[in-house]
Amino acid sequence: MSILITGATGTIGSLITARLAEAGAEVKALVRQAGKRDFPAGVTEVIADLTDVPSMRAALSSVRTLFLLNAVTPDEVTQALITLNLAREAGIERIVYLSVIHADKFTNVPHFTGKHTVERMIESHGVPxxxxxxxxxxxxxxxxxQTLRDYGVYPMPIGSKGVSMIDARDIxxxxxxxxxxxxxxxxxxxxxxxxxxxxxxLTGAAVAQAWSLALSREVAYGGDDVAAFEGQMASFGPSWLAYDMRLMMAGIQAFGMQAEDGTVxxxxxxxxxxxxxxxxxxxxxxxQA
Structure with missing residues (x-):
């Protein structure tokens, strides 16, 4: 039996896939298109789509353990719930789900509340x-x-409550x-x-100071204007995602992102x-830049 990794071509999923392979685990990487990424020797590509039930049934049929990561998309909750229900149907009792901190607190942020819904399903159905x-x-x-280097500005409006950022490699x-x-x-x-x-x-000002030292030039914090942040995001991607990120930044400004004592x-x-x-x-x- 094997470990199936969803999101296997992304930042987190690719790291997990490589490190499991290094540990000698039997790994299956779920992809929508074959050959999209080069995986380590011994990793098996499994072609499926999280919203295509027959392909997911086949992907989960010989799996012992599941890592579930859903990208931030309009149908994120549907993808997650279908996959978890199919995993239960297949008798999978070993699951790791990637949610988000304060999913229960940032109640107006779509992708946070979506992940909290998935957490509630896991809890209510006793999913191991x-x-x-x-x-x-x-x-x-x-x-x-590029903004940091060209303009000397840190543009992410994370405010002053404090965000305990984590390296993706540690995740x-x-x-x-x-x-x-x-x-x-x-x-x-x-x-x-x-x-x-x-x-x-970390506060916005502290982050700007860290980049100032690393780049040997003054970097200023760009401030807390989430409306301007949304506008900038919308120039590079869909408006629904830009608005979701605006709401997230407003939540970070209001609550911060810190865990309980003893977590570190x-x-x-x-x-x-x-x-x-x-x-x-x-x-x-x-x-490296």
Whole structure:
């Protein structure tokens, strides 16, 4: 039996797929098109679509463990619920689901509330799963590197409450640890929820200062104007996504993104090493650009 990875061509899914293969696991990577990405030796491509029930039934038919990651799309909830119901139908009792931190708090943000709906399904049906709730990804910052360099402005309106950004590589490593723990257990394990955060709570001003040091030039925080942020996002992508991101940023400004006391220590115990810091990430990103 094997571990099926959805979202296998994305940032998190590709990291998980590679690290599971390194660990000697039997890995299947779910893709919609064959050959879209080069996977490590031993990884099997499985062609299916999360909204195509026959293809998903076939994909799940010989799977022991499932990693479920849904992209932010208008039908995200439908994709997730169909996949989980089909997994239950196939008798899969080892699941890791990638949700989002404060999914129950950011109630007006579409993709947060969608993930909370999926969490409620997992809980109400007693699905044996690990729910991973990551905060804002450090790798999101790579999208604004050109603005940082060309204009000396950090444009993400994250406010002053504090965001405990986490490196995507740490998310992947925790996911791999949980997938292997569940896959290797003789029976289904109890449901677990893990908030995934980095070791620092960062404000917009603190982030700008980190980039100033890394780039050896002054970088200013662009401010808290979420309407302007939406307009900028809409110039690069669909308006529904831009508005969703605006609502998320407003929620971050209101609530921040920080986990409970003891979370960092718990994650570092799972990883067996310290979490990556934002300063280290920024220095690495600045050096590679």
């Amino acid at each position: 799963a690990t729910i991973l709730r990551p905060a804002y990804f450090m790798q999101n910052e790579l999208m604004v590197q 992947a490593d925790v996911a791999v640890a949980e997938l292997l723990r569940r896959d290797r257990a003789p029976t289904a394990l109890d449901r677990v929820t893990l908030e995934l955060v980095g070791p620092q709570a 220590e718990r994650l570092q115990a799972i990883l067996g090493r310290p979490l990556r810091t934002y300063d280290d990430f920024v220095r690495e990103a600045a050096g």
